[in-house]
Amino acid sequence: MFWHDLGIWIAAALTLAVFSFLYRDNLLYKAAEHIFVGVSAGYWVARLYNDVLLPDLIYPLFDPKMVKLAHPQYLLIIPGLLGLLMLARFLPGGFWLSRWPIAFVVGVSTGTYVPVAVQAFLLDQVGATLVPVVVHRAAAAGGGMDWATSLGNALLIIGTLATLSYFYFSRPHVGAFGAVTRVGILFLMFAFGAAFGYTVMARQSLLIGRVEFLIFDWIRPTLAALGAG
Amino acid sequence: MLQEQGPTIWDRLLRVPRWVIYLIIAAAVIFPFLHPLRFPVEVSQRTRQLYDYIDKLPPGSVVCLAFDYGPSTMAELQPMAVAVTRHCFRNNLAVAGVALDPWGAALCDAAFATANSDGKKKEHVDFVNLGYKTGYSAVIQGMGLNIHEVYKLDNRKTPVGDIPLMKNVRTYQDLAIVIDLASSSTPQAWIAFAGARFGATVSAGVTAVMALDMYPYLQSGQLVGMLGGLKGAAEYEKLINQPDQGALGMDSQNLAHGAIVLLVLLANLGYVVTRRQARRRQER
Amino acid sequence: MGLVRLRIPLAITFVAGVVLIVQFFIPSHPSMKLYAASQAWLRIIGAFAAVLGVGSILKTHLERVQRAHQQWPFSTLTLAGLFVTATLGIGWGVQPDSPADWIFKNIYTPLDATIFSLLAFYVATAAYRTFRVRTMEAGLLLTGAVLVMFGRVALGEMIQPHLVPQSLEWLFTFPAAAAKRGILLGIVLGVTATSLRIILGIERGYLGAE
Numbered sequence: 105m106f107w108h109d110l111g112i113w114i115a116a117a118l119t120l121a122v123f124s125f126l127y128r129d130n131l132l133y134k135a136a137e138h139i140f141v142g143v144s145a146g147y148w149v150a151r152l153y154n155d156v157l158l159p160d161l162i163y164p165l166f167d168p169k170m171v172k173l174a175h176p177q178y179l180l181i182i183p184g185l186l187g188l189l190m191l192a193r194f195l196p197g198g199f200w201l202s203r204w205p206i207a208f209v210v211g212v213s214t215g216t217y218v219p220v221a222v223q224a225f226l227l228d229q230v231g232a233t234l235v236p237v238v239v240h241r242a243a244a245a246g247g248g249m250d251w252a253t254s255l256g257n258a259l260l261i262i263g264t265l266a267t268l269s270y271f272y273f274s275r276p277h278v279g280a281f282g283a284v285t286r287v288g289i290l291f292l293m294f295a296f297g298a299a300f301g302y303t304v305m306a307r308q309s310l311l312i313g314r315v316e317f318l319i320f321d322w323i324r325p326t327l328a329a330l331g332a333g
Numbered sequence: 334m335l336q337e338q339g340p341t342i343w344d345r346l347l348r349v350p351r352w353v354i355y356l357i358i359a360a361a362v363i364f365p366f367l368h369p370l371r372f373p374v375e376v377s378q379r380t381r382q383l384y385d386y387i388d389k390l391p392p393g394s395v396v397c398l399a400f401d402y403g404p405s406t407m408a409e410l411q412p413m414a415v416a417v418t419r420h421c422f423r424n425n426l427a428v429a430g431v432a433l434d435p436w437g438a439a440l441c442d443a444a445f446a447t448a449n450s451d452g453k454k455k456e457h458v459d460f461v462n463l464g465y466k467t468g469y470s471a472v473i474q475g476m477g478l479n480i481h482e483v484y485k486l487d488n489r490k491t492p493v494g495d496i497p498l499m500k501n502v503r504t505y506q507d508l509a510i511v512i513d514l515a516s517s518s519t520p521q522a523w524i525a526f527a528g529a530r531f532g533a534t535v536s537a538g539v540t541a542v543m544a545l546d547m548y549p550y551l552q553s554g555q556l557v558g559m560l561g562g563l564k565g566a567a568e569y570e571k572l573i574n575q576p577d578q579g580a581l582g583m584d585s586q587n588l589a590h591g592a593i594v595l596l597v598l599l600a601n602l603g604y605v606v607t608r609r610q611a612r613r614r615q616e617r
Numbered sequence: 618m619g620l621v622r623l624r625i626p627l628a629i630t631f632v633a634g635v636v637l638i639v640q641f642f643i644p645s646h647p648s649m650k651l652y653a654a655s656q657a658w659l660r661i662i663g664a665f666a667a668v669l670g671v672g673s674i675l676k677t678h679l680e681r682v683q684r685a686h687q688q689w690p691f692s693t694l695t696l697a698g699l700f701v702t703a704t705l706g707i708g709w710g711v712q713p714d715s716p717a718d719w720i721f722k723n724i725y726t727p728l729d730a731t732i733f734s735l736l737a738f739y740v741a742t743a744a745y746r747t748f749r750v751r752t753m754e755a756g757l758l759l760t761g762a763v764l765v766m767f768g769r770v771a772l773g774e775m776i777q778p779h780l781v782p783q784s785l786e787w788l789f790t791f792p793a794a795a796a797k798r799g800i801l802l803g804i805v806l807g808v809t810a811t812s813l814r815i816i817l818g819i820e821r822g823y824l825g826a827e
Binding site for chain 1: 621622623625626629630631632634635636637638640642652654655656657658660661662664666669670671672674678688692695696697698699701702704705706710711717720721722723725728731732733734736737738740741755757758759761762763764765769787788790791793795796797798800801806808809812813815816823824825
Binding site for chain 2: 750
């Protein structure tokens with residue numbers, strides 16, 4: 105209970121220290137900011153060790169029984185060495201050693217990305233744009249023209265083509281092509297406006313979360329304890 | 334001699350001091366916590382799509398929740414995680430948590446603990462936290478090949494082969510759905526590598542910032558429903574009939590939005606009027 | 618030296634990239650084992666790459682303390698936070714109720730969450746100061762923003778229940794999605810082209826300076 109209450113008070117103090125930045129930059133905020141950087145890095149190291157290096161490298165190499173393996177996986181020495189080579193960047197004149205693991209990572213990442221990106225982001229997305237502009241409601245739903253979906257599909261095709269055209273800079277945006285790109289701009293402006301509205305929503309939610317913590321986890325229990333005491 | 338005009342009300346509308354705006358926002362957020370307004374929450378089509386999919390899953394199915402976010406966005410995403418987990422527990426679905434962000438694993442534990450506050454569900458039987466792994470797409474692809482190869486130990490260092498829940502869960506074919514709770518572009522990675530490459534069913538719970546980015550994938554059917562922001566969490570809580578942090582924050586969200594829209598509209602009103610007045614002065 | 622410092626890394630990228638593209642089209646048992654191994658190795662190397670970032674923070678703040686930089690007292694806080702958290706996490710683990718978990722819940726979480734929550738104030742002042750309807754495009758931008766800010770919460774839903782949310786959903790699913798899809802297709806084409814240039818050794822920026 106002591107550690108829990110101490111934790112809440114420390115959390116509240118740090119929250120208020122950060123909020124003090126709204127008034128102006130100050131020592132409390134600077135201290136909080138620097139603690140944040142240090143703790144973040146330290147926790148990440150702890151996670152990397154416990155969640156990745158121990159079960160995926162150290163145990164399979166030196167204590168395979170801990171991960172239910174019959175024999176040591178000596179092949180893992182290679183990625184282990186490549187990983188250590190990555191750290192050679194910190195050695196004077198050792199920068200070039202890190203190029204080998206980087207080359208491996210980049211090669212593997214791009215090699216797996218290309219076919220999947222074409223499949224998921226190009227073909228599937230283009231396929232989803234090839235939609236009919238005359239859509240009828242199912243008989244069970246009353247039949248007749250589904251105007252909303254028909255208009256929507258038309259806008260989807262026009263908007264996708266117009267927006268793509270806007271980003272084609274190898275041709276001047278004049279004449280008929282210019283008119284198409286102008287339509288693309290209108291679609292983009294509406295989408296960016298909606299995205300901004302969503303951004304406002306998101307940021308307000310973050311503030312709401314902190315205020316909830318201060319009121320329900322710190323102020324109210326403290327007042328209740330004082331009242332009870 | 335012409336008398337110089339002081340600032341008019343329209344000029345003042347354009348120059349509201351920063352601290353006044355801060356106070357307005359703070360008041361809009363704090364007031365409903367002291368005096369709840371209970372604005373209604375209408376459920377969107379996309380939230381209902383995800384809810385219906387999970388609701389129809391047979392008992393014993395395993396749902397994978399990917400905790401790809403940190404404390405900076407937990408205000409929006411943690412309530413979603415809790416609501417979805419509660420739904421799964423209610424319908425006797427098992428939940429496996431994974432994390433591509435180092436902070437996600439701890440948030441996964443917190444979400445499961447909150448959803449299981451009555452202690453009725455057992456760890457390793459009804460839920461498991463498989464922990465964090467580096468590599469993003471390498472993790473997602475590895476899970477498509479063999480989940481036990483990617484996650485040899487869970488968050489408590491229990492060998493995954495010894496976990497009853499994971500005995501028959503080896504690839505995406507053994508997972509009913511993967512729901513990525515994300516504050517960055519990880520949903521696209523899950524859609525591409527888990528969905529397109531390995532045929533997994535993918536959904537997403539995202540921050541409001543990213544919600545609009547998901548619509549091309551919703552329209553193409555690559556995502557099965559979506560929860561967007563704190564509102565998405567509130568909607569899901571309404572569907573499972575357990576209002577919690579999502580619903581609690583919606584009153585403040587309403588007031589804050591109203592305040593900002595009002596400020597922007599007033600500023601534009603001031604802008605239009607002062608521009609017109611300046612034009613008239615020039616013409617004279 | 619050109620062989621070891623440049624040619625071999627370029628060859629590694631080329632071979633790895635081509636092998637994995639070809640693997641996609643030949644999912645035989647041996648090729649799937651190669652695929653699985655490549656992803657496993659990537660995860661391990663990724664852990665060391667993450668350590669690079671931490672090492673960089675360590676280096677910067679150690680230098681500040683050693684050189685008695687103006688901000689050196691704050692750098693000691695950073696270093697203390699790093700060492701204490703890392704030591705506790707490595708020594709006692711990161712599972713629930715561990716000391717590192719306590720630090721995560723009571724120090725890291727409030728700091729991270731609060732720093733980002735400041736944006737609520739900044740986005741409000743930014744919207745107020747910059748959102749002016751000077752052109753038709755700006756008007757459209759404002760319309761989209763107001764529609765979302767009003768329509769996605771109860772304020773808009775109370776104006777006309779069902780109609781407002783359904784209309785918004787239609788706007789997001791069709792016109793807004795069209796714009797997002799156009800951007801997405803452009804990005805994918807660009808990234809795919811760049812990926813192929815990297816595999817073929819035309820693009821070498823990822824190797825860093827000579």
